[in-house]
Amino acid sequence: MTTPVLKPGDALSLEAPKVTRTALALYAGASGDHNPVHIDIDACRAVGIDDVFAHGMLSMAYLGRLLTDWVPQDRIREYGVRFSAITPVNAVPVCRGTVVSVEDGLARLDLTVSLPDGTVTLQGRAVVTTD
Amino acid sequence: MPLSPSLIGTRYPEFRTSAERGRLRFFAQATGQHDPVYTDVEAAVAAGHRDLPVPPTFLFCLEMDNPDRGKFLRDLGIDVRTILHGGQEFAYHSPVCAGDELTFATEVSDVYSKKGGALEFIVRTTRVTRAGEPVATLTGTTVVRDPKAAR
Numbered sequence: 451m452t453t454p455v456l457k458p459g460d461a462l463s464l465e466a467p468k469v470t471r472t473a474l475a476l477y478a479g480a481s482g483d484h485n486p487v488h489i490d491i492d493a494c495r496a497v498g499i500d501d502v503f504a505h506g507m508l509s510m511a512y513l514g515r516l517l518t519d520w521v522p523q524d525r526i527r528e529y530g531v532r533f534s535a536i537t538p539v540n541a542v543p544v545c546r547g548t549v550v551s552v553e554d555g556l557a558r559l560d561l562t563v564s565l566p567d568g569t570v571t572l573q574g575r576a577v578v579t580t581d
Numbered sequence: 582m583p584l585s586p587s588l589i590g591t592r593y594p595e596f597r598t599s600a601e602r603g604r605l606r607f608f609a610q611a612t613g614q615h616d617p618v619y620t621d622v623e624a625a626v627a628a629g630h631r632d633l634p635v636p637p638t639f640l641f642c643l644e645m646d647n648p649d650r651g652k653f654l655r656d657l658g659i660d661v662r663t664i665l666h667g668g669q670e671f672a673y674h675s676p677v678c679a680g681d682e683l684t685f686a687t688e689v690s691d692v693y694s695k696k697g698g699a700l701e702f703i704v705r706t707t708r709v710t711r712a713g714e715p716v717a718t719l720t721g722t723t724v725v726r727d728p729k730a731a732r
Contacts, residue, residue, distance in 0.1 A: 467613050480604065480611035481642045485661045497662045506666040507638055511612040514637035518616065522628070523676070529637050530670030530720075 456557040456580055460549040462520055466512040466563075468542050469504045477508045504537035509545075509563045509572050516545045516561070521578050531561070531574030541565050547576070555580050584657065584692050584701050584725070593687040596647040600635045602679045608639055625678075632678040640677065640717050641669060644685055644707050659725055667702060667722035675716040677709075684710045690720070701725040 467473065474488050486493035488505050510531050517526055537543055543563045551558045561574035602622070609619040617624035618634065625633050635643075644650070654661060677683065691704035707719040 473611070476607075476611040480608040482645050483642070485664075487662050493662060497660070499662070507641060507669065508612065510669060511608075511614075511636065511638045515612060515614055517637060523634055523637060524629075526637055526673055528670070528672050530668070532668040533666055536665075 456521070456549050456552055456578070458549050458551055462516055462547050464512065464516045464519065464545045466509070466543040466545060468540060469508065469537060471502065471539055473508070474502060474504060474539065477505055477511075481505065481507060483507065502539050504539065504541070504543075506531075506533040506537075506572065509533075509537055509543050510574070512543060513545045513547075513561055513563055513572065513574060516547050517559075517576055517578070520547065525579045525581075526576060527556070527579060528577040529574070530576075531572050533572055535565075535569050535571045537563075537565065537571050543571065552580060583694055583698050584703065586692050588657075588689050588692045588703070591653075591689040593647060593649040593653065596649070596685045596687075597682060598643050598646055598685070599682050600633075600639060600643060600677070600679050602633050605633045605635065605639065605679055608636065608642070612636070630676070630678055632680055635677040635679065635681075637671065637673075638669075640671065640683075640709060640719060641721065643683065644687065644709075644719055644721075647685060647687065650687075663726050665724040665726055667724040668720075669722070670720040672718040673716075674718070675711070675714060677711070677716050681711050681716075683716065686710070699726075 478484050478489050545563050547559050547561045549557050550560050557578050557580050559576045563572040564570045606620045618628045687705050687707040690706040694701045703723045705721050709717040
């Protein structure tokens, strides 16, 4: 992988695949998060939830892929998110990242995941080394 | 019944595990990761890794395998259908690869409520070490939406 120079204002985006029920089943298996709210509509309805919704960590994994597309993974020092809205089944999340500052060998990035209707589902940040 | 702040400081028994290559390949498939570094050991080694690298969020998956995590929620009477993941942070200290023997030490670092108790928050801090050396620190916030629905 080439080593990109990060400077304030640099931006990257990634459109995730549609979050189908199959995608949720696969993520449940691979991640080990078998919470039925993500895979079992009957269990959802029993507690008043209309339908399954995506694991927040699936969106965080897509956003992590945006980061590792940008810089080699070993340069990531911190990566954190706050989940602000659920991602309904069959949504298409879009991941975005922007470099907000570069100082003392560290670049700070603002990150979001949003849905086509503008709902921000995840807000995050990362710190990566500049080389 | 609100969660007691006395839960702060509760420690889960330490838990040891490692990431298997097969599971990392399955995780790459499930997250649309096409970079061969995450699935092909030769590509990983060519890129300077010791083995398949554990992706940025996968340590959370290993943390979830702690059998005491589910027990902790059950002991509090919390139905997993009433919880949401409020936030997750990672601080990375050293690269982690498939096969590394990792120890997870988790404790409850904060408990608080909002909206008059309608939302309760449990914050866990997990220190991950390899042969005693720190490799990562995870901080996760679980939101309990409506405890009454579970009782």
